[in-house]
Amino acid sequence: MxxxxxxxxxxxxxxxxxxxxxxxxxxxxxxxxxxxxxxxKELIIRGGQNIAPAEIEEVAIRHAQVIDCAVVGVPHATLGEVPYLFVVAENNQLDVESLLAHCRVSLSSYKIPEATHIVREIPRTGSGKIMRFKLVEALKAD
Known part of the structure; x- marks a missing residue:
């Protein structure tokens, strides 16, 4: 090239x-x-530990109430960044504690999402890639 x-x-x-x-x-x-x-550029660095958003997404999507999900890194005062999980939930209902317990079975403690947000849809490009910047923008707007 x-x-x-x-x-x-x-x-x-x-x-x-x-x-x-x-x-x-x-x-x-x-x-x-x-x-x-x-x-x-999507890598989340939490207290010196590297987290690939896809790793959390692959675990979260296997929860019975999760239809779709995405993870973004959000700035944190002492840790650098922390993962936030956005979820499209079945019937817009989500037992967050059940989801976090599900994540704890497969993920290291530093990879457990700091916050979980229920959304109507995960923004995606025409080719299906997650538009993570739109999720970050939505957090800033709140």
Missing amino acids: QGYHNKPAETASALRNGWYHTGDLAKSDPNGYLTITGRI
Whole structure:
């Protein structure tokens, strides 16, 4: 890749020493297979611990009352950022304590959402990607 057309600043941040940096986070398994786990710019850093929003979302979506969900990082005075969970709940009803207990079974304590918000829908792009910035904007508006 030579760069982005007429976008030198974006090209400079994406290309380093001739290599294209996608911004994707991945992990490899013992067999050498890679799994994309998220994006660097979506990473939540809570007290020095890295949290991929998708990891929390994958656990939360398995709760019986959760139809859809998304996680965003929200600034915190001492921890840097904390995860907030947005949930589309079945019949707009959610037992938050049950959901958090469900999360505690599969997630480390620092990954448990600091707050849970019930919403009508998770904003998504035409290709289905979560528009996390819209959720952050909604928090600021409240």
